[in-house]
Amino acid sequence: MFQQYIFICCVIFLGSLEIVNGKSTGFKTRITSNGLNYANKVAMNALAAKIRTFSVPDQHGDSGGVEYDLTNMRVTGFTEPQSNIVFLPGAGLQWTAHGAGVSMHGDFHYKIHKKWIPSISGSGSFDISVSGLDFSINMILGVDVNGRPTIAASGCSCGISSVNIKFHGGWAWLYNLFSGKLEDTVKKTLKNKICDSVTTQINEEGGKKLASLPVTVKLGRRFLLDYRLLQTPNFQPSYMETFHKGEIFWLGDETDAPFEPPTMADIGDTQKMMYLWISDYMFNTLGYAAQMHNYLVRNITAADLPPDERGILNTTCTSFICLGSLIPQLQKAFPNSTVELNLFSGNPPTMTITSEGLNVRCGGKIVLYARQNDNSLAYLMSIIATMETTVNVSIASELVYGKIYDIKLLLNVTNSAVGPVAGGFIQMLINNVLKTVLIPKLNEMGQKGFPLPVTGKIRFINSSLRLLQRAVVIETDLNYTG
The missing domain is CATH 3.15.20.10 (Bactericidal permeability-increasing protein; domain 2)
Incomplete structure (x- = not known):
């Protein structure tokens, strides 16, 4: 699903040796704007596939003595908009799109029941062209009491510039009696469906996936890597960073090591999609746990x-x-x-x-x-x-x-x-x-x-290592195979 890439990128967990809100962190990850640009492509492809399955409920009504039925209304095409995902400093992510187009097809049936003319009925089809479809939605990222990431959709809005309808067969003057009703229905349905679909996938599907993410990984038969989040992600204009505990314990004994991770060198690079800091603190906690348990x-x-x-x-x-x-x-x-x-x-x-x-x-x-x-x-x-x-x-x-x-x-x-x-x-x-x-x-x-504790649907490409003071940094681009 389109949201998975965004969520996964936001919670891949390697980090730095910084002190965050009074807690030591052993791992850090930085997701850059280039990472979000790729996420946007993945997201839009998936959303386009979803929109192409949209349908509009059948409509029935009476206007000026003419009964009408509008049926089998479905999307037949989608023109992808200009879109992007950006960081909201201090909050989360925002996904916006401008200028999308949707084409639809449907069938109609009418029956005239005026007293002064004989009963007349007929049927045909129509095509709808929707242009100027825009939407915007925010994604607020946080952390729960167990150190797992959380996500919530906020402020979804959707607008449509114009709806053009072309009827096939029958009397043009007759269709004007219910064309306005059809236009209103299409606008309302598309707006609701887009916001409902995106919001549901973020809050329910995305939230469920994040809630199921493990915050520990077994290393062999004796050790446990703890990579729970220690705070909400830090959002800057061109990147976001997540901070994690990054300590290795003896399985069954989560006693903290009696030393703190020192500050390690940082880099200002944002060219790659993602940067992962792996500190020597991780190895040193492994050594401590092994020594304490006579391993x-x-x-x-x-x-x-x-x-x-x-x-x-x-x-x-x-x-x-x-x-x-x-x-x-x-x-x-x-x-x-x-x-x-x-x-x-x-x-x-x-x-x-x-x-x-x-x-x-x-x-x-x-x-x-x-x-x-x-x-x-x-x-x-x-x-x-x-x-x-x-x-x-x-x-x-x-x-x-x-x-x-x-x-x-x-x-x-x-x-x-x-x-x-x-x-x-x-x-x-x-x-x-x-x-x-x-x-x-x-x-x-x-x-x-x-x-590296990443989902099996994420692949590293164009990867390299850099050695800094007290840390190894992995610089990589990503490929999502979901």
Whole structure:
């Protein structure tokens, strides 16, 4: 339906790190005049199709001793007007159209029942040409108590400049008796139908669709992205912006993170139809929720490595290098065993977005154990680890993808139960684990793409990414496939 594009554009939800009415926002979207120009084309095409289905109720009457019946009145053509959708600063949107034309066809039947002449009856058809049809309607956008968008039609008006009627068959003087009645009926019916149709679709169909929009999206099996609106949209002369919470929670625990999103850089561009700000606050709340629920824990065994590299975790070597050959005291103390690594973070990982890239930092502890022949675990050593990496991001369709290209790792061996250990050996081991296990796992997640919470009827085209201070901005045009 024609209103869907407008509504969807108004509530697609990504945003900025601004403070709005005292509430922190993690996502922001900007819809520009170019976006509304496209919406206007979609809307007018759909409205034209709707008008072409209009019909006028049959009319029956008596004028000057002539009974008449006007039946089967229907629209046969519609000439699209000059139209546009504009922002109403501080309020919403306004859709106006000027100079539309409508052609109609119908049938008539008459019967003269004057006393001084014999009863005469006849029938024929008529064509109607309506010109100068104008309309205007406002759409007021808001937000309900659950953070969902609302919409309401306001101030619909419709005018018609002229109605021309041409009858086919019969006496021209006779038709003048009911042509005025027909003209009034057509004007009244078209005005009411246009305003009623648009208002109904906005208030009922549009309102119903918006009320059903989810304000949260599950991320995997453990996390929940909250993108509820925090205030009514902000309308400026050339764009509108919506502000959203933009926080990721542990599923079942919506405790806010103990930090606020900082202010991030803005842009003045309005050439694209839509701009989406994705802040590093979103990732940092994800890291916080994961840390608080012990999600960032991983146990690495030989089974996690590629088959041809599993031997590196052996304490006794066969035909290739293993930990036992790199750390002789390990082979002596725990022969014929395999080493397992328990990894867990000490603090939530943090992301910082700059114009240079996305930088992720994390730190934690790696504890090594020897799995002995009797299946018992023997403590070997603890390693304090700090890691820094850069992430490349890209966009395709409505998904944002990430890939890790470089990792800097700093290790410090502590509490060794097997005596002094050369740091280079441990560095080689951990680097190998990162290269073969953790990085591929992380990139596998990144290759699935982060879904932008937009309707399936909206497609991004001509999209690009821009890195700003504390945010990634998606610049895109839109294609509506409804």
